[in-house]
Amino acid sequence: MxxxxxxxxxxxxxxxxxxxxxxxxxxxxxxxRVANISLPGLRTGxxxxxxxxxxxxxxxxxxxxxxRTKPDPLVMAKLYAILEAVADRIEMHKNIGDQRTNWNSLLLTSINALTLTAATMTGIAAITHGAPAEALKLSSTSMYLAVTGMLTIMNKIQPSQLAEEQRNAARLFKQLRNQIQTLLSIGNPTSFDVKEMMEKVLALDKAYPLPLLGGVMIEKFPKKVEPAMWWPEHRRKQVKGQKGNFNGWNRKLEEELRGIVNVMRVKDKEDYLKMGEKAMKLNKILAVSAPVLTGVAAVGSALVGSCEGAVVVGVLGGALASVVNALEHGGQVGMVFEMYRSNAGFFEMMEETIGENLREEELERRENGEVFEMKVGLQLGRSLSQLRDLAAATSVKGEDIDEFASKLF
Incomplete structure (x- = not known):
């Protein structure tokens, strides 16, 4: 009343x-003279x-x-155009990811079948004489050479890693689609938002390319393992808060986020980069070993009957090559490496996002502090109380803390 x-x-x-x-x-x-008129029961529509x-x-x-503010029709039209392109990218990456998963399984099965067949034919040729032995030797040598070429190409492109790249791209494009839909539903989009969304689409295209060309494809065996980066260079944000207030920020929240960043950098990101380095080295050893073994087996198969011990080399080389190939591509070591690289990129992105907000001196230009804290907690799989407890532990123990920032992965 x-x-x-x-x-x-x-x-x-x-x-x-x-x-x-x-x-x-x-x-x-x-x-x-009218003083102190209060209308607490009155609500605006x-x-x-x-x-x-x-x-x-x-x-x-x-x-x-x-x-009443109405969104600019031109801005809305541009955002819907970006939304359509993002939806197409999602379907494209999903289809190509399925295709490259099939490549991995079909090539693995075919190469191992050819390798074991060639090894069997080499063994049979050793106990056969005359024209049949020569035919078996020629066939097994041809198979080994074909397998060596196929393995070289397969180990170069790493189909399991390619499939993981497309799965990551599809997930991130879905995330971007949800952001655009939310902006269209509850926001008042501007030309700044259009530019930001365009940059995100192009950054994702660059981070997860579709072609298999050498200059475009992601390097499968880099000299140094670095986090995956799929976001554009951060730009100065629009004014989203209100001048004259703290926009949900205070000194305690800033110190809390600095502690979280420290844990992510020292524990989570560093750990995933180390595991990615180990996975990449293992994958590189396996990728080199399998073609070498099939090449040696091809030489041994060609020399069966004319060189003592050639049959052992031909059969044993083929058997070992099958084991190595099954371990590399059946175990999807390339996919594991890409997963570690992507996880490290996630923590790199969070570190940059938090740092960007903390470096902004004008509080009204930051994202709302309460909303931002909730987002950080959700991305790390933590409640707000758990997030604050972790930040408090870092202030006491510093870099010696044993706990990881993320509870999701």
Whole structure:
């Protein structure tokens, strides 16, 4: 209910009629002195963004002014165009990811079948004489050479790693699609948002390319393992808060986020980079070993009958090559490496995002502090209380803390 806390409040009203036009004019005249009017029970409708009362200089009459903001149709059209492109990218990466998963399984099965067949034919040729032995030797040598070429190509492109790249790209494009849909639903998008979304799409295209060309494809055996980067260079944010307030930020929250960043950098990201380094080295050893073994087996198969011990080399080389190939591609070591690289990239992105907000001196240009803290907690799989406990532990133990920042992976 409305309460009027004023010792003296006088209202004069006047009504005038116009018979010609049927118009009723009604006005309320307030005195100059009106104090402490409280209307706690009055709620504005959802369509009113701002309600302001202005006084006319003569009668001090209150007149409401309603301001409605409408999104720019051109901006909306551009965002819908980006949304359509993102949806197409999702389907494209999903289909190509399925295709490259099939490549891995079919090539693994075919190469191992050819390798074991060639090894069997080499063994049979050793106990056969005459023309059949020569035919078996020629066939097994041809198979080994074919397998060596196929393995060289397969180990170069790493189908399991390619499939993991496309799965990551599809997931990240879905995430971007949800961001655009949320912006269209509850936000008032501007040209800045259009530019930001365009940069995110292009950054994802660059991070997860589709072609298998050497200059475009992601390096499968880099000299140094670095986190995957799929986000654009961070730019100065729009003013989203209100001037004159703290926009949900305080010194305690800033110290908490600095502690979280320290844990992510020292524990999570560093751990995934170390495991990625080990996975990459193992994959490189296996990728080199399998073609070498099949090449040696091809030489041994060709020399069966004319060189003592050649049959052992031909059969044993083929058997070992099958084991190595099954371990590399059946175990999807390339996929494991890409997963570690991607996880390290996730922590790199969070570190940059938090650092960008903390470096911004104007609080109204930061993302709202309470919302941002909740997002960090959700991304790390922690409640707000767990997030604060972790930050408190870092302030006491420093870099010696045993706990990882993320509870998700």
């Amino acid at each position: 409305a309460t009027l806390n004023s010792s003296s409040l006088i209202m004069n009203s006047s009504v005038s009629f116009s018979h010609k036009r049927g118009i009723v004019k009604y006005s309320l005249n307030f005195p100059n 959802g369509f009113v963004k701002e309600l302001d009362f202005q006084k006319s200089p003569d009668q001090k009459q209150l007149s409401p002014i309603t301001i």
